[in-house]
Amino acid sequence: MELKIITGNANKTLAEEIVKHMGVTLTNTEITRFSDGEVQIRIQDNVRGADCFIIQPTCPPVNEHIMELLVMTDALKRSSAMRITAVIPYYGYGRQDRKAEPRVPISAKLIANLIVAAGVTRVLAMDLHAGQIQGFFDIPVDHLYGTPVFLKYFKDREFKDMVVVSPDAGGVERARAFAKRLDADLAIIDKRRPRPNEAAIMNIIGDVKDKTAIILDDLVDTAGTLTQVADAIKSKGATRVIAATSHGVLSGKAVERINDSCLEELIITNSIPFYGKSKKIKVLSIAELLGEAIRRIHNDESVSALFV
Numbered sequence: 267m268e269l270k271i272i273t274g275n276a277n278k279t280l281a282e283e284i285v286k287h288m289g290v291t292l293t294n295t296e297i298t299r300f301s302d303g304e305v306q307i308r309i310q311d312n313v314r315g316a317d318c319f320i321i322q323p324t325c326p327p328v329n330e331h332i333m334e335l336l337v338m339t340d341a342l343k344r345s346s347a348m349r350i351t352a353v354i355p356y357y358g359y360g361r362q363d364r365k366a367e368p369r370v371p372i373s374a375k376l377i378a379n380l381i382v383a384a385g386v387t388r389v390l391a392m393d394l395h396a397g398q399i400q401g402f403f404d405i406p407v408d409h410l411y412g413t414p415v416f417l418k419y420f421k422d423r424e425f426k427d428m429v430v431v432s433p434d435a436g437g438v439e440r441a442r443a444f445a446k447r448l449d450a451d452l453a454i455i456d457k458r459r460p461r462p463n464e465a466a467i468m469n470i471i472g473d474v475k476d477k478t479a480i481i482l483d484d485l486v487d488t489a490g491t492l493t494q495v496a497d498a499i500k501s502k503g504a505t506r507v508i509a510a511t512s513h514g515v516l517s518g519k520a521v522e523r524i525n526d527s528c529l530e531e532l533i534i535t536n537s538i539p540f541y542g543k544s545k546k547i548k549v550l551s552i553a554e555l556l557g558e559a560i561r562r563i564h565n566d567e568s569v570s571a572l573f574v
Contacts, residue, residue, distance in 0.1 A: 283553030324358030475503035
């Protein structure tokens with residue numbers, strides 16, 4: 267099958283980096299809007315019998331980009347594409363993955379249903395908010411992790427006396443694996459969340475005194491929780507506090523909060539485009555990681571071998 271890579275408007279820069287790494291070109295696609303805002307897609311190259319990959323993180327504006335993904339998928343399906351893989355570096359609605367209280371939706375499952383119904387035959391995602399989201403799809407899901415990119419960065423910096431901090435109990439497994447690869451200690455934050463996007467720090471489990479603390483999480487949104495965690499770690503005697511999160515949503519006053527915080531640095535990937543300005547925020551590229559995963563899927567090779 268011929269390889270075709272298509273992108274929507276969500277993160278064209280990342281798509282261009284991926285095809286440059288792979289030595290291919292993007293499929294010509296025209297994306298326009300009717301006067302009432304409806305999405306109109308036209309695939310301008312022949313994709314009959316092709317192995318198609320749509321690069322479209324469902325990042326803000328989330329609903330717009332989800333709709334683009336669905337309509338692009340339908341266009342490819344009706345153009346007789348052989349296989350359609352949705353490459354979703356950031357999966358919007360991923361935080362709504364369970365019924366945390368009565369009479370609320372499981373929106374992560376709803377979005378998965380829509381993607382499958384549109385005609386996607388495979389999903390390539392990265393650092394899903396919860397691992398069980400893979401099971402929401404009734405099609406194969408390849409789940410990547412941003413940790414190889416972060417590991418290289420921290421190993422090159424050669425920090426001394428590092429401790430990896432999980433900002434909540436749910437991220438302990440991710441932080442433990444990262445700490446093991448870095449040969450670092452592990453600490454856990456015990457926190458309570460009274461309302462969405464708010465957190466009260468209760469306790470720090472582990473020793474952070476006189477150490478370089480690395481807060482590891484899957485995403486940072488308003489940065490309220492992150493900056494509170496950083497303050498708590500600093501108050502316990504950490505010499506420096508650095509955060510590494512795969513997805514920099516950074517909505518509202520997030521950048522302002524980070525600039526005013528005790529964080530020395532926030533490291534994010536380009537799974538979501540970052541248009542703000544901050545000397546504290548560093549963006550690492552996942553183009554090589556995604557490009558290699560796409561190549562392996564196209565050639566029916568192992569994707570998990572990327573993390574051995």
